[in-house]
Amino acid sequence: MSQAIAFINPRVSTNNVGDHFIEDSVKRILDFDPQRSIDIDPRKPLNPGDIERINECDVAVIVGTNLWYRHIAKLGRWMISVEELRQIKIPFVPLGVGTTQHRHEVDTFAFDEETVLLLQEIHNKCEFSSARDPRTYDTLKKAGIENVRMTGCPTLYRSLKPEWALNKKNAKEVVITARKGHDRNINIIVDELIKRGMKPVLAAQKIKDLYCARRRLPLFQRKMDTLYEFDIKPYQALVDNAYGAIGWRLHGNMFHLAHGNPTMFFANCSRCLSFSEAFELPCIYAEDKEVIAKADLIESVERFLAADYFDKFIPRYAANYQEMASFLDANGLRHNLTKC
DSSP states (O other), X not given: OOBOEEEEOGGGGOSOTHHHHHHHHHHHXXXXXXTTOEEEOTTSOOOTTHHHHXXXXXXXXEEOSBOOOSSOBBTTTBOOOHXXXXXXXXXXXXXXXXXXXXXXXXXXXXXXXXXXXXXXXXHTTSSOEEESSHHHHHHHHHTTOOSEEEOOOGGGGTTOOSSXXXXXXXXXXXXXXOOGGGHHHHHHHHHHHHHTTOEEEEEOSSGGGGGGGEETTTTTEEOSEEEOOSOHHHHHHHHHHSSEEEXXXXXXXXXXXXXXXXXXXXXXSHHHHHHHHHXXXXXXXXXTTOOOOHHHHHHHHHHHHHTOOOTTHHHHHHHHHHHHHHHHHHTTOOBOOOOO
């Protein structure tokens, strides 16, 4: 019998399409009963009866995304209190949750006291939690959390295949995953792709990303097609039909990578950087509004189109896929991954 899962699901009130990618991936991986399972928004105060509804399920799963801030308890971030957690009687399992750290925080990032208490209560309710990347894993360990494993993000395993293979299609469309703070760098990437006969498409995850689709001269002329919808289907169509993805959005890129498409990462914080380091993928790091050398951007486009840099990624994917499967087993979560 499939499990009834209380999905502690930031997608419910999100303004980021990437949370839809995470949710869809988690629900592809887990074997659950959709009729008996529920979605609870952790970014808003719990409604009357929510704890009772959660306790009627077999297990609660925190659906990934970026939740482990220095100070977690804040409207729009996390609103389930320690007192409410203590009323939850079923396992409470973080799955692929991450933190964000910038260059100036490498040696100083630490959770505040209230957040450490909250994290301890969450981790008291599971065998292990799952960290999205090594930086998150290390930060939890420094806070005294011992029962954590580095699995990578569930979005990476959404194909359900235990081995990764390059799917280099003869396609002209290239997905741009953008951040507004990098519009100058994105303009160079887009121009280089067009010079090479490719057709860039901006697949936005936040509304501000659409700014990167416009040229300043001629005044605000749109330079490429755009997509921005809170519906996973058109994004899945691009994964199925486009060449691949290049840009700054971790989960937008990972969606393509999961299905074998060539993918090139840029980072403005630890999210893409730590993931890329863990899986031995190239990545250029620049904080928002930092200028990346044009020669480096051109080289990234050339490498992206050559798609010749996945040799070390392939065994990393296979090993972390098995770590994810082992983590799910340890927490009693039924799943659709293939164990070796």
